[in-house]
Amino acid sequence: MSSDVLLEIKNLNKKFPIKGGFFGREVAAVSAVNNVSFQIKKGETLGLVGESGCGKTTLGRSILRLIEPTSGQVIFDGTDVTKLNAGDMRAMRRRMQIIFQDPYASLNPRMTIGNILAEPMDIHDLFTNKVDRSKRLKQLLNQVGLSSRDTLNKYPHEFSGGQRQRICIARALAVEPDFIVCDEPVSALDVSVQAQVINLLMDLQKELKLTYLFIAHDLKVVEYISTEVAVMYLGTVVEKASAQELYGDCKHPYTKALFSAIPVPKPGHKKGRIILEGDIPSPMNPPSGCHFHPRCWKATEICTRIYPEATPQTPTHDFKCYHPIQKGE
Amino acid sequence: MKEKILQVKNLQVQFNTDRGPVIAVKGVDFEVYKGKTIGIVGESGSGKSVSALSIMRLIPDPPGKIIAGEIEYRGKNLLKISLGEMRKIRGNKIAMIFQEPMTSLNPVFTVGNQVREVLELHQPNLSKKEKEEKTIDMLRLVGIPSPERRVNEYPHQLSGGMRQRVMIAMALACEPDILIADEPTTALDVTIQAQILELMKKLQNELGMGIIFITHDLGVVAEMCHEVSVMYCGRVVEQADVNTIFSRPLHPYTKGLIESIPSFDSTTGRTKERLKTIEGMVPSMFALPPGCSFQDRCAYATDHCRGPRKNPPLEELEPGHFVACFNPLI
Numbered sequence: 001m002s003s004d005v006l007l008e009i010k011n012l013n014k015k016f017p018i019k020g021g022f023f024g025r026e027v028a029a030v031s032a033v034n035n036v037s038f039q040i041k042k043g044e045t046l047g048l049v050g051e052s053g054c055g056k057t058t059l060g061r062s063i064l065r066l067i068e069p070t071s072g073q074v075i076f077d078g079t080d081v082t083k084l085n086a087g088d089m090r091a092m093r094r095r096m097q098i099i100f101q102d103p104y105a106s107l108n109p110r111m112t113i114g115n116i117l118a119e120p121m122d123i124h125d126l127f128t129n130k131v132d133r134s135k136r137l138k139q140l141l142n143q144v145g146l147s148s149r150d151t152l153n154k155y156p157h158e159f160s161g162g163q164r165q166r167i168c169i170a171r172a173l174a175v176e177p178d179f180i181v182c183d184e185p186v187s188a189l190d191v192s193v194q195a196q197v198i199n200l201l202m203d204l205q206k207e208l209k210l211t212y213l214f215i216a217h218d219l220k221v222v223e224y225i226s227t228e229v230a231v232m233y234l235g236t237v238v239e240k241a242s243a244q245e246l247y248g249d250c251k252h253p254y255t256k257a258l259f260s261a262i263p264v265p266k267p268g269h270k271k272g273r274i275i276l277e278g279d280i281p282s283p284m285n286p287p288s289g290c291h292f293h294p295r296c297w298k299a300t301e302i303c304t305r306i307y308p309e310a311t312p313q314t315p316t317h318d319f320k321c322y323h324p325i326q327k328g329e
Numbered sequence: 330m331k332e333k334i335l336q337v338k339n340l341q342v343q344f345n346t347d348r349g350p351v352i353a354v355k356g357v358d359f360e361v362y363k364g365k366t367i368g369i370v371g372e373s374g375s376g377k378s379v380s381a382l383s384i385m386r387l388i389p390d391p392p393g394k395i396i397a398g399e400i401e402y403r404g405k406n407l408l409k410i411s412l413g414e415m416r417k418i419r420g421n422k423i424a425m426i427f428q429e430p431m432t433s434l435n436p437v438f439t440v441g442n443q444v445r446e447v448l449e450l451h452q453p454n455l456s457k458k459e460k461e462e463k464t465i466d467m468l469r470l471v472g473i474p475s476p477e478r479r480v481n482e483y484p485h486q487l488s489g490g491m492r493q494r495v496m497i498a499m500a501l502a503c504e505p506d507i508l509i510a511d512e513p514t515t516a517l518d519v520t521i522q523a524q525i526l527e528l529m530k531k532l533q534n535e536l537g538m539g540i541i542f543i544t545h546d547l548g549v550v551a552e553m554c555h556e557v558s559v560m561y562c563g564r565v566v567e568q569a570d571v572n573t574i575f576s577r578p579l580h581p582y583t584k585g586l587i588e589s590i591p592s593f594d595s596t597t598g599r600t601k602e603r604l605k606t607i608e609g610m611v612p613s614m615f616a617l618p619p620g621c622s623f624q625d626r627c628a629y630a631t632d633h634c635r636g637p638r639k640n641p642p643l644e645e646l647e648p649g650h651f652v653a654c655f656n657p658l659i
Binding site: 051052160162163190191192193194195196198199202217219220221223224257258260261262263264265266267268269273275276278279280 | 372373474488489490491518519520521522523524526527545546547548549550551552571572575585586587589590591603604605606607608610611
């Protein structure tokens with residue numbers, strides 16, 4: 001493992017039990033995350049794309065052990081965090097933070113912004129000196145572009161969605177983390193505000209050398225912010241490549257269909273749109289073989305039986321499909 | 330020849346709140362033509378949903394009230410007719426689909442029941458058997474597989490995309506003249522969104538209805554709409570045909586909206602410059618600045634815009650291209 005890899009995930013699995021029957025016994029399990037492995041280098045961004053229910057949020061939370069993974073390893077800067085005890089894990093979370101999707105639900109309405117931002121610092125005993133602490137609070141607000149004087153004494157309801165998301169970002173930054181999981185940080189925001197928050201995240205990354213796992217369903221946003229992109233379908237990463245390779249030359253039919261489904265803001269834009277038949281299958285009862293085969297226009301008999309292995313295309317690009325898209329197709 | 334079926338003139342809607350009255354829609358004008366789609370674009374709180382609900386007369390009163398304007402549907406002012414008459418039009422001639430397919434269906438009735446209810450209300454002459462057949466036909470029309478079985482299922486047994494199809498089937502059961510679609514695909518995934526948009530276009534071709542398409546996604550607008558109205562703070566700030574809006578936006582807000590989308594084109598590769606943004610945020614309806622509502626976020630604002638004057642009026646600057654701005658980008 002090269003030394004500039006900050007986070008490595010090896011064969012991560014998360015199964016949720018389904019309780020049923022008379023005594024609430026476990027009758028089955030949903031495989032929300034299925035043997036996922038990837039690495040993120042220091043200062044880079046891995047974009048994780050997929051439709052609802054594909055397991056991207058579960059994966060993000062398993063990394064921080066907000067959801068306990070069933071098996072597999074999460075190696076953060078040389079330490080396997082899945083083996084840490086609760087106390088060590090809490091200390092480790094100083095370096096790993098998360099920003100949630102809904103800025104309305106993730107700030108406590110009864111706490112002032114000052115208290116919200118100071119709480120993580122106090123938990124990790126970062127400042128013993130009150131003057132330093134309040135200096136740090138002001139610096140945080142400046143970093144996220146909220147610098148009016150009385151912000152610290154206000155309550156969350158006094159801010160708009162975009163401003164609240166900035167507060168959430170400031171809270172994540174409070175403990176000077178190395179790594180942040182951004183779980184759909186802009187999907188609840190209006191278009192014009194979305195762009196502001198994306199720019200802010202990218203500026204902060206440059207300034208503070210942050211590493212991001214950026215989870216989203218919006219491919220445009222992901223391609224914009226990411227160095228590498230992983231596409232998930234029903235708990236499995238079906239294709240992974242550098243953003244450039246993926247957007248220029250995707251191999252998996254699902255990736256291709258996702259791209260073609262994005263409405264392009266150019267009237268009269270002609271393109272070979274692929275309309276996928278049917279819905280995303282339930283992860284409780286995934287199709288046999290390749291999970292994508294019932295919706296895939298290239299599926300053949302083998303796809304219904306055996307899940308394809310990862311096929312490397314280039315050292316930075318691999319996919320799981322028997323019938324990859326040819327260039328120009 | 331374009332056939333005009335609906336005309337909204339100077340619509341104004343007010344809501345009484347604990348903090349005093351707020352005018353959510355301040356004089357909106359637009360027209361709907363047969364077989365054409367008009368897009369209404371705007372950020373949250375711009376008044377686009379309120380305008381749509383006014384057409385259906387579904388504004389809760391109190392606290393809401395339509396304080397001025399006309400909504401003319403085939404020569405009839407919908408704001409003047411009795412509630413009984415309105416009920417005959419609503420769901421029959423003018424139908425609506427909502428954003429949340431999860432919450433707009435009744436969980437305790439089967440989907441067949443809910444589609445049939447529309448027919449029972451508006452086409453009581455049909456026999457029981459005919460209604461049953463038509464219900465199944467509608468479900469088949471919107472692309473629900475094995476509709477004979479699905480009619481007896483409950484909403485929770487269907488996925489989000491399927492529920493939205495049921496909503497469309499309900500809306501189209503009486504073959505309406507006008508379909509109002511309020512963010513119909515916002516809650517859906519992109520691949521499902523593509524299915525639904527394709528379906529709406531196909532049904533429009535077959536049934537020839539006029540569609541009012543409300544959305545905040547400019548990509549969807551480019552794909553679906555013929556005409557576009559851009560709304561900001563309760564007013565239409567720009568109105569033109571879809572090509573003009575994208576190729577030659579004249580209002581700084583429209584231009585900003587178009588530029589703030591991360592450009593995406595798989596053929597030319599990626600662009601890595603900073604995203605352009607519209608500074609600041611939508612002002613509170615309680616504290617609108619005097620003059621143009623957009624002035625604080627506008628790079629082109631002058632003292633003229635900030636003055637104690639009124640908002641700029643919507644003027645036809647080029648044939649068919651209406652803009653409300655003191656300093657349009659000509």
